[in-house]
Amino acid sequence: MSRFVDIKLRVNGEDVSATVPSRLNLVDFLRNDLCLTGSHVGCEHGVCGACTVIVDGDSVRGCLMLAAQANRADITTIEGLADNGQSDALQAAFTNRNALQCGFCTPGMLASALGYIDGGGTADRDAIRKHISGNYCRCTGYQSIVDAICDVIEEART
Amino acid sequence: MKAPDFDYLRPANLDAALAMLAEHDGNAVPLAGGQSLMPMMNFRVAAPEVLIDLADVAELRGITRNGDHVRIGAMTRYVQLSKDPIILADVPLIGMALPHIAHDAIRNRGTIGGSLALADPAAEMPALMLALDAAIEVVGANGTRLIKADNFFLSYFETVLEKDELITAVVIPTASNTQSFGFCELTQRHGDYALAGVAVSRTDAKYRIAFFGVADRAVRVAALEDTVGDDLEKALAHLDEIEFTDDGKANAATRQRLAGVALTRALEEMTS
Numbered sequence: 001m002s003r004f005v006d007i008k009l010r011v012n013g014e015d016v017s018a019t020v021p022s023r024l025n026l027v028d029f030l031r032n033d034l035c036l037t038g039s040h041v042g043c044e045h046g047v048c049g050a051c052t053v054i055v056d057g058d059s060v061r062g063c064l065m066l067a068a069q070a071n072r073a074d075i076t077t078i079e080g081l082a083d084n085g086q087s088d089a090l091q092a093a094f095t096n097r098n099a100l101q102c103g104f105c106t107p108g109m110l111a112s113a114l115g116y117i118d119g120g121g122t123a124d125r126d127a128i129r130k131h132i133s134g135n136y137c138r139c140t141g142y143q144s145i146v147d148a149i150c151d152v153i154e155e156a157r158t
Numbered sequence: 159m160k161a162p163d164f165d166y167l168r169p170a171n172l173d174a175a176l177a178m179l180a181e182h183d184g185n186a187v188p189l190a191g192g193q194s195l196m197p198m199m200n201f202r203v204a205a206p207e208v209l210i211d212l213a214d215v216a217e218l219r220g221i222t223r224n225g226d227h228v229r230i231g232a233m234t235r236y237v238q239l240s241k242d243p244i245i246l247a248d249v250p251l252i253g254m255a256l257p258h259i260a261h262d263a264i265r266n267r268g269t270i271g272g273s274l275a276l277a278d279p280a281a282e283m284p285a286l287m288l289a290l291d292a293a294i295e296v297v298g299a300n301g302t303r304l305i306k307a308d309n310f311f312l313s314y315f316e317t318v319l320e321k322d323e324l325i326t327a328v329v330i331p332t333a334s335n336t337q338s339f340g341f342c343e344l345t346q347r348h349g350d351y352a353l354a355g356v357a358v359s360r361t362d363a364k365y366r367i368a369f370f371g372v373a374d375r376a377v378r379v380a381a382l383e384d385t386v387g388d389d390l391e392k393a394l395a396h397l398d399e400i401e402f403t404d405d406g407k408a409n410a411a412t413r414q415r416l417a418g419v420a421l422t423r424a425l426e427e428m429t430s
């Protein structure tokens with residue numbers, strides 16, 4: 001019956017159409033069908049944030065959204081954020097501050113952090129910690145990630 | 159894990175959605191923001207045969223003020239509530255609670271209707287509806303029902319909602335000048351579900367106080383509400399009436415203590 005769904009969407013500025021299994025989640029569609037492997041898959045129940053992508057301007061868990069639900073949506077992945085320059089300053093700050101080790105959490109962390117920065121967030125360490133509380137990092141201990149986010153906000157001000 | 163297979167349906171309006179629910183006779187489940195249903199399916203604790211995506215049902219959207227109450231469509235997302243001028247002005251308690259619900263990425267998808275239908279005992283929204291004396295509007299084959307929040311939640315993940323019914327909206331009395339609100343939630347980490355939390359609304363000297371995260375559902379304690387204005391110490395003794403949850407996160411005695419702490423802090427920081 002409707003175990004397959006036709007979808008049309010925009011991904012990183014390009015039109016995409018596909019027929020997908022109804023049970024396929026968005027992050028698997030991006031990784032396996034479109035070969036956009038920058039978004040990672042960790043817990044698959046919304047807790048770790050590794051799969052975070054931007055849907056119609058908002059950060060969203062790619063593991064908790066069906067590809068079928070993304071019909072007519074405009075999606076930006078970490079590849080898109082890097083290509084259009086949106087994440088340049090933050091990526092440079094992450095490198096400067098050693099804000100990644102294995103890098104598994106980094107694409108989701110960048111997407112979440114950009115939501116904070118672009119939303120007018122200030123260089124308030126507590127507020128930043130609260131904002132990224134939905135993104136797990138098992139390497140850095142978060143200090144350096146908060147440092148990097150503060151750097152970008154402070155640099156933009158000067 | 160990945161979700162088991164299911165049929166995906168996307169009705170264009172409310173009538174079509176209700177017809178699909180009725181047709182599949184208990185085997186179809188509505189999909190709102192998916193922020194609880196998808197994890198449950200990925201864990202395989204839920205395996206519906208049919209998912210009915212409510213995304214295109216325009217009747218379930220929108221926030222309106224009609225005289226002395228505010229109506230919030232079931233498919234309104236947390237993020238929309240947090241930016242809506244009507245909510246911020248007329249239902250300030252929702253604005254106070256929202257930052258404590260999960261994280262940005264979850265609030266960008268999760269809906270008020272989904273949270274109420276789910277009835278997680280640790281969720282904020284059911285307690286807010288109790289404190290605000292809200293009513294939940296429900297539509298099914300037998301027409302529309304308006305159910306007081308006090309009568310809506312039964313137990314863990316259980317409400318009076320029938321399988322062929324949908325929540326369409328919640329109806330909340332607008333805040334009056336004489337009303338003030340308090341909210342406090344205690345968690346292990348920001349955004350986690352509450353170990354104990356409380357939502358308070360005071361009209362003149364009358365209190366409505368709803369605890370969450372402490373028992374099988376959000377709860378009010380009449381004797382506590384009646385005494386809290388005069389004697390907090392005495393009021394807290396009435397917490398004994400709650401059958402506190404005892405689980406791996408916190409035992410019943412700890413939860414009872416935390417409920418008292420949450421209430422004390424909420425009362426200290428009431429809006430004026």
Ligand SMILES: Cc1cc2nc3c(=O)[nH]c(=O)nc-3n(C[C@H](O)[C@H](O)[C@H](O)COP(=O)(O)OP(=O)(O)OC[C@H]3O[C@@H](n4cnc5c(N)ncnc54)[C@H](O)[C@@H]3O)c2cc1C
Nearest residue numbers: 046190191192193194195260268269272273275281324325
């Ligand atoms: C990491 C994480 C942390 C979270 N933390 C919190 C938290 O701190 N506090 C909190 O309250 N929640 C939390 N949540 C859950 C989140 O708030 C959910 O969004 C919410 O509980 C359900 O809303 P939804 O729109 O996503 O519903 P869905 O997941 O789509 O649906 C939930 C249930 O409601 C039913 N349903 C949905 N809409 C309707 C309707 N209109 N009529 C009838 N039935 C309907 C569905 O069939 C399903 O059974 C968290 C989730 C995650 C993944």
Ligand code: FES
Nearest residue numbers: 042043044049063
């Ligand atoms: S994989 Fe989506 S939140 Fe962990």
Ligand code: FES
Nearest residue numbers: 101103137138139
């Ligand atoms: S850098 Fe390894 S999980 Fe964050």
